[in-house]
Amino acid sequence: MPNIQLQSSDGEVFNIDSETAKCSSTIRNLIEDCGLESEENPLIPLPNVNSTILSKVLIWANHHRAEKAEKTEENSGKDEASAVVRSSDVISAWDAEFLTVDQGTLFELILAANYLDIKELLSVACMTVANMIKGHTAEEIRQTFHIPNDFSPSEEELLHKDRDNEPVIPEVESSYVFNLNKGSPNFKFELDLLGNF
Amino acid sequence: MTSTTDRDTAPTVTSLLQLNDDVLALIIRQLNVFQQYEIGRLNRRLESVVQTIWRTRVRSVVLQDEMFRRSTATNARFLAFILALVPHMQRMCCQELDVRKLRLLSSQNLDRITHLEWLGDSNRRGRVRFVDEDVRLIGRVFPKLRRLKLRNCQITGKYLCDLEQLSELCLDDCQFLESHHFRDLFRQLRLRKFDIMEDCDEVNCCDLVDLHLCPTLEHIKIADYHLCMESDITQQLLRLPRLQKLSIYSKNFVFDVLARIARPANSPARAATLIEGFRFSGVLHDYGRFFQELANLRQLKRLELHGQSDDEGDGQGLQVLGDQILSQLSNQLTSLTELRLCGYQLESPSGVLEFVTKCRQLKILDVTRSRCHGELFVWRCLGILSKQRWRAEPLELWIRQSDIKSDIVHSPRCLDSVRLLRIDAKQIGPSLDCKSGVLKFIFVR
Numbered sequence: 001m002p003n004i005q006l007q008s009s010d011g012e013v014f015n016i017d018s019e020t021a022k023c024s025s026t027i028r029n030l031i032e033d034c035g036l037e038s039e040e041n042p043l044i045p046l047p048n049v050n051s052t053i054l055s056k057v058l059i060w061a062n063h064h065r066a067e068k069a070e071k072t073e074e075n076s077g078k079d080e081a082s083a084v085v086r087s088s089d090v091i092s093a094w095d096a097e098f099l100t101v102d103q104g105t106l107f108e109l110i111l112a113a114n115y116l117d118i119k120e121l122l123s124v125a126c127m128t129v130a131n132m133i134k135g136h137t138a139e140e141i142r143q144t145f146h147i148p149n150d151f152s153p154s155e156e157e158l159l160h161k162d163r164d165n166e167p168v169i170p171e172v173e174s175s176y177v178f179n180l181n182k183g184s185p186n187f188k189f190e191l192d193l194l195g196n197f
Numbered sequence: 198m199t200s201t202t203d204r205d206t207a208p209t210v211t212s213l214l215q216l217n218d219d220v221l222a223l224i225i226r227q228l229n230v231f232q233q234y235e236i237g238r239l240n241r242r243l244e245s246v247v248q249t250i251w252r253t254r255v256r257s258v259v260l261q262d263e264m265f266r267r268s269t270a271t272n273a274r275f276l277a278f279i280l281a282l283v284p285h286m287q288r289m290c291c292q293e294l295d296v297r298k299l300r301l302l303s304s305q306n307l308d309r310i311t312h313l314e315w316l317g318d319s320n321r322r323g324r325v326r327f328v329d330e331d332v333r334l335i336g337r338v339f340p341k342l343r344r345l346k347l348r349n350c351q352i353t354g355k356y357l358c359d360l361e362q363l364s365e366l367c368l369d370d371c372q373f374l375e376s377h378h379f380r381d382l383f384r385q386l387r388l389r390k391f392d393i394m395e396d397c398d399e400v401n402c403c404d405l406v407d408l409h410l411c412p413t414l415e416h417i418k419i420a421d422y423h424l425c426m427e428s429d430i431t432q433q434l435l436r437l438p439r440l441q442k443l444s445i446y447s448k449n450f451v452f453d454v455l456a457r458i459a460r461p462a463n464s465p466a467r468a469a470t471l472i473e474g475f476r477f478s479g480v481l482h483d484y485g486r487f488f489q490e491l492a493n494l495r496q497l498k499r500l501e502l503h504g505q506s507d508d509e510g511d512g513q514g515l516q517v518l519g520d521q522i523l524s525q526l527s528n529q530l531t532s533l534t535e536l537r538l539c540g541y542q543l544e545s546p547s548g549v550l551e552f553v554t555k556c557r558q559l560k561i562l563d564v565t566r567s568r569c570h571g572e573l574f575v576w577r578c579l580g581i582l583s584k585q586r587w588r589a590e591p592l593e594l595w596i597r598q599s600d601i602k603s604d605i606v607h608s609p610r611c612l613d614s615v616r617l618l619r620i621d622a623k624q625i626g627p628s629l630d631c632k633s634g635v636l637k638f639i640f641v642r
Contacts, residue, residue, distance in 0.1 A: 104211045114220055126220065129213070130227035138235045145213040147239045159238055166273050169297045
């Protein structure tokens with residue numbers, strides 16, 4: 001079964017090789033559980049993903065499959081311990097550019113990655129959103145992401161009571177007077193100087 | 198192929214809140230804990246997601262000044278943030294946090310927190326350094342504190358004895374400690390672990406002559422100069438009834454330290470027989486002498502030595518261990534069950550293999566990162582093992598990052614001999630990241 005067909009929610013059909021498609025655990029499990037391995041060009045409907053998003057997901061999957069194949073070839077002669085390990089905290093330049101899209105598309109990609117269970121895509125996409133939040137104040141975040149305030153007035157009052165009551169930092173005097181001229185302690189130290197150390 | 202219009206496939210999810218809770222949690226978990234708090238104040242749903250995360254993921258929290266710099270973190274907001282965290286938090290680490298933030302908590306009672314680390318900033322001066330009064334504050338604010346680590350603090354140690362529940366104390370780079378405060382500390386507290394190994398200023402260092410007054414101590418970490426201030430406290434330490442581990446950092450006096458413990462002048466050999474494990478990592482210029490002292494620890498069961506080199510990868514620059522000194526050591530330490538010689542160049546396989554011959558209880562031989570002459574080492578080892586009819590269990594040979602190729606595991610000869618020799622190419626030893634220059638003694642209890 002070299003190829004499979006994926007059908008988006010709006011009816012578009014994408015032909016893709018099965019190994020690339022299996023980067024999605026959802027698709028992989030479907031193929032294995034429904035015995036589609038032995039079928040010629042099986043069609044798998046994906047009712048939760050439209051064609052625009054699915055095509056982007058497939059671009060991502062194809063790129064990463066090719067990249068993984070390249071790395072496997074480079075590392076095949078090396079010791080396992082010296083193989084390059086990709087840090088899960090870093091977004092690659094390619095992924096960063098891939099995910100430079102409008103918010104709506106970014107969120108749809110996240111939902112698609114979640115539905116299709118593509119952990120790596122989900123991880124980098126969530127990291128991208130997290131990076132948009134970091135370093136910004138609460139109000140800036142609210143405006144960027146259109147987050148409505150649904151707290152009741154009394155809840156708001158509780159949340160923001162810190163605005164009115166600024167605590168005072170107690171003064172602490174150090175009782176320690178550091179004598180810079182304090183003499184060295186008189187200690188006995190038996191040295192064995194015979195060792196070359 | 199079916200054609201579609203832009204309208205049909207235009208994004209339908211335009212707000213963060215249209216993502217499901219699991220995905221929101223994935224995003225929020227990547228923020229620092231203060232930002233999580235801030236985002237939770239924007240909306241009920243976000244608050245709920247943050248609380249779900251906090252229920253399991255904020256038992257240990259690290260606080261740093263830069264978390265609060267770019268936000269609207271007033272003192273009141275900081276206090277509210279800590280109080281929101283408290284129901285979930287048990288361990289707090291303050292990394293170079295402004296001490297005035299700690300002082301904001303002075304009227305609070307945070308009795309859920311049992312571990313506190315205060316890692317000070319050495320650049321802070323004057324009133325913003327952590328001082329003795331801040332230790333008193335800690336005692337009030339964290340009444341159930343069991344573990345405390347203080348680094349880069351301007352304390353004398355005066356009020357440490359007031360932390361009644363404390364069982365582990367670590368003082369790192371606290372250069373103003375005064376020896377006379379330690380008597381009360383060791384008499385009054387039931388410490389299990391005491392660590393003053395790191396950078397406690399050789400010139401103004403404190404005298405630990407009263408360390409033996411704390412009979413509950415199980416793990417002590419000190420520097421070599423602490424052993425010999427006004428008097429030699431080595432034997433007093435070895436007599437502590439519950440002592441399990443003694444770690445001594447020694448830059449220049451490794452042999453002296455080893456001799457004091459392995460060849461105790463006053464105490465009978467009893468002290469040496471109680472030591473069942475020894476570990477050292479570092480560079481030595483006289484392994485012959487080092488092994489000579491080690492050989493006095495006749496009942497040693499676990500020996501772990503980590504060599505260091507300047508180069509990485511190709512094994513150049515590794516220290517060489519000669520066959521003769523290894524053979525001599527194997528004659529003395531016949532009780533070994535684990536031998537780890539990691540990061541060395543062996544003169545030949547013969548020296549190390551003497552241990553396989555003479556140590557009948559040897560279970561693990563770890564040559565991680567070492568150069569052992571490759572496959573020859575394995576075949577010769579097998580040759581020895583095949584003659585040991587008494588051997589009931591296979592010997593484990595750990596070869597990760599050594600010059601023995603990992604695919605030797607699949608060779609027919611090794612597969613046939615798996616009841617004699619089990620080769621492990623993946624295991625990492627217990628202390629790959631151990632600090633250089635530390636002699637660690639492990640006691641039988």
